[in-house]
Amino acid sequence: MTRRYSAFGLIREGLRHHKGWHPAWRSPEPKRAYDVVIIGGGGHGLATAYYLATVHGIRNVAVIEKGWLGGGNTGRNTTTIRSNYFYPESVALYDFSLKLYEGLSQELNYNIMLSQRGVATVAHSDAEMEISARIVNAMQINGADAELMTRDQILAKAPLLNQSDQARYPVFGGVWQGRAGVARHDAVAWGYARAADSLGVDIIQGCEVTGFLTEAGACVGIETSKGVIRAGAVGLAVAGHSSVMAARAGFELPLHSYTLQAMVSEPVKPCLDTVILYPGTGTYVSQSDKGEMIIGGGIDRVPTYAQRGNPPVQETVISGLLEMFPSFGQLKMLRQWGGIVDVTPDSSPLIGPSPLSGLYLNCGWGTGGFKAIPAGGWLLAHLLAKGEHHDISRPFDLDRFTRGRLIDEAAGSGIAH
Amino acid sequence: MQIFTCPFCGPRVETEFSFAAEAGKTRPEPAAEVSDDTWAQYLYANANPKGATREIWVHVTCGEYFMMERNSVTHAVAGSILLRSETP
Numbered sequence: 001m002t003r004r005y006s007a008f009g010l011i012r013e014g015l016r017h018h019k020g021w022h023p024a025w026r027s028p029e030p031k032r033a034y035d036v037v038i039i040g041g042g043g044h045g046l047a048t049a050y051y052l053a054t055v056h057g058i059r060n061v062a063v064i065e066k067g068w069l070g071g072g073n074t075g076r077n078t079t080t081i082r083s084n085y086f087y088p089e090s091v092a093l094y095d096f097s098l099k100l101y102e103g104l105s106q107e108l109n110y111n112i113m114l115s116q117r118g119v120a121t122v123a124h125s126d127a128e129m130e131i132s133a134r135i136v137n138a139m140q141i142n143g144a145d146a147e148l149m150t151r152d153q154i155l156a157k158a159p160l161l162n163q164s165d166q167a168r169y170p171v172f173g174g175v176w177q178g179r180a181g182v183a184r185h186d187a188v189a190w191g192y193a194r195a196a197d198s199l200g201v202d203i204i205q206g207c208e209v210t211g212f213l214t215e216a217g218a219c220v221g222i223e224t225s226k227g228v229i230r231a232g233a234v235g236l237a238v239a240g241h242s243s244v245m246a247a248r249a250g251f252e253l254p255l256h257s258y259t260l261q262a263m264v265s266e267p268v269k270p271c272l273d274t275v276i277l278y279p280g281t282g283t284y285v286s287q288s289d290k291g292e293m294i295i296g297g298g299i300d301r302v303p304t305y306a307q308r309g310n311p312p313v314q315e316t317v318i319s320g321l322l323e324m325f326p327s328f329g330q331l332k333m334l335r336q337w338g339g340i341v342d343v344t345p346d347s348s349p350l351i352g353p354s355p356l357s358g359l360y361l362n363c364g365w366g367t368g369g370f371k372a373i374p375a376g377g378w379l380l381a382h383l384l385a386k387g388e389h390h391d392i393s394r395p396f397d398l399d400r401f402t403r404g405r406l407i408d409e410a411a412g413s414g415i416a417h
Numbered sequence: 418m419q420i421f422t423c424p425f426c427g428p429r430v431e432t433e434f435s436f437a438a439e440a441g442k443t444r445p446e447p448a449a450e451v452s453d454d455t456w457a458q459y460l461y462a463n464a465n466p467k468g469a470t471r472e473i474w475v476h477v478t479c480g481e482y483f484m485m486e487r488n489s490v491t492h493a494v495a496g497s498i499l500l501r502s503e504t505p
Contacts, residue, residue: 243465254461257489303436305467305490311418312432345461402457 005109024190025197030204030229034062036384037222037231039209039245041065043074043185043370044237044362046192046203047377048384050108053199055378056385062202062231063193064209064224070189073239073369076307076339078262078296080275080286081371082119082180083144086135086412089395090348091142093375096392098144098179100374110191112183113289119180119275120154122161124169128279132175135413139177147176157274160325168323169280182275182286182294188373212249212356219249219358233384234359237376240305240340242363251355253363254401255342258299260367261309263317263336265328267291272325279414281320292334295321299341299367309338341366346406351379352389352397360384361398422497423476424483433478439463440471440484473500 003009003022013020036052038045041063052058065071081101083094105112123132132148139146150173155161161171193203204226213221213228221230238245240257267290277284282298297317300310314336322329343366344350350364362380365372379393389397400406419431445451445459467489474485486495 241467243463244467247464247466252458252462252464254463255465256463257465257467301436302431302492303465303470303472303489304492306492310431312430342465401461402453 024194025203027205028202030062030064030202030207030224030226032228033221033230034202035060035232036235037061037229037233038063038235038237038380038384039222040237040239041069041189041193041203041205042072042237042239043070043189043192043373044239044365044376044380045235046070046189046196047373048235048237048362048380049201049203049377050192050196050199051378051381052385053196053201056381058385059200061196061200062204062229063196064207064222064229065203065205066208068205069193069203070186073339073341074189074373075186076262076337077185077370078284078286078294079182079185079370080119080180080284081114081183082177082275083371084119084121084135084139084146084175084177084180084413085409086138087407087409088142089407090409090412091139091144092392093349093396094372095142095144096378097372097375100378101183102179104188104191104374108191108195110187110194112187112191114181114183115289116179116181117274117286118157118176118178119277120149120157120174120176121277121279122154122169122174123172124278124280125172129172131414132173135175145177145179147178149173149176158272158276160271160327161276162324162326164326169278180275182288185370188370192373192377209245210248212359214356217357219356233387235362235380235384236354236359237362237380239363239365239369240342242342242361246354249354249356249359253350253361253398254344255350255364256303257305257340257342258301259304259306259309259338260296260299260341261313261317261336261338262294262296263314264288264295264334265293265331266334268293268331276324278320278324281316281323283317283320283324285321285324293321293328293331299343300338305340307338307340309336341369343367345401346408347410348407349376349396350398351376351393352383352399354398419492421474421485421494423479423481424497424499425481426476426479429476429478433476435475435477437473437475437482439465440473469495
């Protein structure tokens, strides 16, 4: 039984030389059959298992992970959480996720270190200010918090921004979402894993899914490196490798896999207490609690499964950073990493039944999967438990490409891919 | 910086190139008889293979589209192939 974490427990263990801590989750061998099997032990897969257990009372569940928990994009992102999208369907999805994040530390009894420090998307011209006003209006109509900020308001939030008259991308103002922020990414995976495990979910790491078991044209289980596991329903939450698994299930998805890279600087004293995005440079940056600058940009535009970044994109991202914050020119970079993101033609996710009956999809999040973990898990759990869509996930079904009902957020909110 | 080879201009830096599509897709015809499903598959579905790939790229600076055989894990390039076999 999982022990509840508390300040009292921390003091007690401190006095006992920390000899009473136990592993936060078990490492069981897989059973031969489960009610539900989820492929992918990242944030989305673990959240799905947790909500199956809590919301739907389905606890005979396994999460199958090829590597280790949160070892993919959940452990390799820039940790930003926001819902500043344009279309009603998107705001409903991402704001639902933000609301779940707001209560998550208490719910999971695990500190995910959510810091709602706000996100500013800067506008660089009068025309961009008009588009910013349009996005703010759309967000407010759709029920998310948003504020149109003037140049002075943005500069008050981040005084180190480039204030020069000669700036290539000057600050005219921007879109502010105060409820947005950052969270400790590993803690999200670990918190969901611990909570799901305590409810009876089996988390099986180091187990690769090699194929799908089908009977009468329906998926009834999976073949793995640890043997066949039967399941009443199977969920797929493997981000950049969704197409690889889809090929094993016999269908293709509207996805391309790209590298999204990010980097952190050496730690410095606190000087940036919000998240800043420059559409002009495509670079965004925040400062971690440890003092490192966390810097990201657009995807590498070469389809790839290599978890490393191309130098030209690094150059673009870093030159963008120096345009935003000239004083960061002396910063030393500490490390850089790349994750594989699965990008759809309309930059919106795929949630819903797959072409193979009994197999359900949660993929296509592109560069924005971390912010959507609670909602992605909630909605996939709903599909797996009920066999039908939640109202929020319905517009994101694979059939939108056949019906021509794309949700084009690249055009709507100008996201970076 | 990776070097790709344009069939016309020779080896050039990767920033001059842009990925266009997966190779091997055939436009379904005739249009009047093509179902929405078939058309959506043609427009949007991809094999997105891990490993050996055949892709259509464009050398942006000269405007020529060509086929590139590549590995999507190692990034090794096997070759660039003309889409046109004859000159007009």
